Amino acid sequence: MEILNSLIANLQTPMFLAFLLGIFATLIKSDLKFPDGMYTGLTIYLLFAIGLKGGVKLNSTSIEEFYKPAIVALMLCISIPIIVYFLLTKIGKYDKANSAALAAHYGSVSAVTFSEALAFLESLHIPYEGYMPSMLAIMEIPAIIVALFLLKTNSSQEKENLSWKKVTHELFTGKGTLLLIGGLIIGILSGKKGHEQFAPLFEVPFRGMLILFLLEVGIVTGRRLSDLKQA
Template sequence: MEQIIEIAYANLLSPMILFFLLGIIAVLVNSDLKVPTALYTGYTMIILFTIGIKGGVELRNVSFGEMIPTIIAAVFLSIIMLFISLLILYKVFKYSFVDSIAIAAHYGSVSAVTFIAGLAFLDKFGVEYESYMSAVLVIMEGPAIILAIIIYKLHVSKQGEKNTNPDASIKHVIKEAFFGKSIFLLLGGIFIGLVAHKDGLVKIQPLFGDLFYGILCVFLLHMGMVATISMNKMKNIKLVSFLFAFILPLIGGGIGVLTGSIIGLSVGGSTILAVLTGSASYIAAPAAIEQAIPKANSGLSLGSALGLTLPFNLILGIPLYFWLATLLG
């Protein structure tokens, strides 16, 4: 127990977490601090490209056969978290089926920011991990979103309702889930890192390498502000109704660590798989779900994923998953 407290304390004092907490404080004290939209868009692109490029470079030395068990596990975890989330939300927390499936889609998908924070955490402690985990991030983004919308459409059909929104078609949803901006930038980065000449990659190293963590800190400052604003909008909703935002990441993290251990991942790899499984999407999922499931309360999904689960994972979840991975490792 002392070990996990020490790990959590060390994580809490990392610059990234401190920037995130500073963003929370900025909103709580009504500071006039604002991040320009153009700047936010710019550093989001840099962050996603950087993840992809680093993953692509590492993939040069990995055979596809080596990745197969992890790929299968990643898809399995994404789908199982969708159903676990749906069951808990619908049966235990008594949300409507529509809201339950919409929220479950977010928790079946993954968070790139939590993933980056997990990598930074391992780098800080000098823990190695499998080089292809960026590809796993991409793989886990879409399956739960697609499956959730298919389940919703079956539900609507059974109820005799019609969804006349042209953007709610399966074709459009697949496009959003697999080729939305976050996925496209990650895939683009992986492709560039995989095929670009090494001397060319050296030339872009200052922006996509040395400056990356500084940019990430500013991004997390903004995320702290956005997360707090999201929670402030739901003051009339009882906190007990949002306990799932802490329960689901613990379940996902536990399953992720166990699965990583079973398929033979390193301690670092199991930690990252747990981080992904225990995270919740607030970029890819909202873009697809808002169009396909218009009757769902988007505030519930975004508020829980961004306002509660993201801070929980950044501050407590990642150290906890690492501690569990070391026990099983």
């Protein structure tokens, strides 16, 4: 019963309802659309905000409290893509490239899902460890590397095409990684004093920005619903 109540409460959050509104707007062929670049701007805001807030929390967290969850998070994002890859190739009979792509997605972390989870917990006044955003940063890259490694070692074609130097550069200099890790470092170094300076922009408006982001995600999802018929 408690799980059902939690599910109903989650479906009633403004974030999820905004997502449904985006899908509905597409289905009725509304002219609702976001200005060019706004989606990218919202993505940058959310990732940077998560990193900053996580860094501040991590600033006051002891290593003893942090290292065990970090090890578990790392083990999960390494083991999940391995399991998914072999399930898809051996049982699902998927080709190796698609298996690796799906394995990377399942093993990595969705910043939007993470943001929605935090907002949901906060709406129910359920406390959670302040270092959780750092777990997001830790789990962002390893699953992708593992999936690429599986593809490279199991595909004769990809052994020649895949450049580890190029892949590593793209992973560590990509927008998501740079904003999350950069935000974490800034938050750690600036601490509570820094938090007081950025809180008005990155703390209070966070949920509002998340609602706008999920509205756009709903619009994009609505446009892609027809792809289900081809899958």
